[in-house]
Amino acid sequence: MRKPELSAAIAEQAGLTREKASEVINAVTDQITAAAARGDDISLIGFGTFSVRKREARSGRNPQTGATIQIAASKTVGFKPGKALKDAVN
Structure with missing residues (x-):
């Protein structure tokens, strides 16, 4: 949708x-x-919770060259579904 x-x-x-x-x-x-x-965390009772998560800096690989690169720390938004949403899906 x-x-x-x-x-x-x-x-x-x-x-x-x-x-x-x-x-x-x-x-x-x-x-x-x-x-x-x-x-801030955003909690919608029965639907779920949006929360900011921190990703630590890490090393990765360039898929084209295979060279090791350093990936900077960052933040991302995660979502954890609430019970009502889980039950509706299942």
């Missing part, structure tokens, strides 16, 4: 226009992005 399809489904379920549903989706994703940028 892509964003336009999600907007249409939310609009139908909530009795909103597609434009309003799209604005709601944008607001939610903007707030999740802002919280993750601050390093």
Whole structure:
């Protein structure tokens, strides 16, 4: 499901226009992005938790040349699904 399809489904379920549903989706994703940028965890009970994870610096290999390269430390966002989401999928 892509964003336009999600907007249409939310609009139908909530009795909103597609434009309003799209604005709601944008607001939610903007707030999740802002919280993750601050390093905060985002917990949506029953759905799951988004959390910022740290990756340590490590060495890797260039697949074309086989040369060893140093990969810098970085941060990434992880997602842990909640029980309700797991149950719905299974």
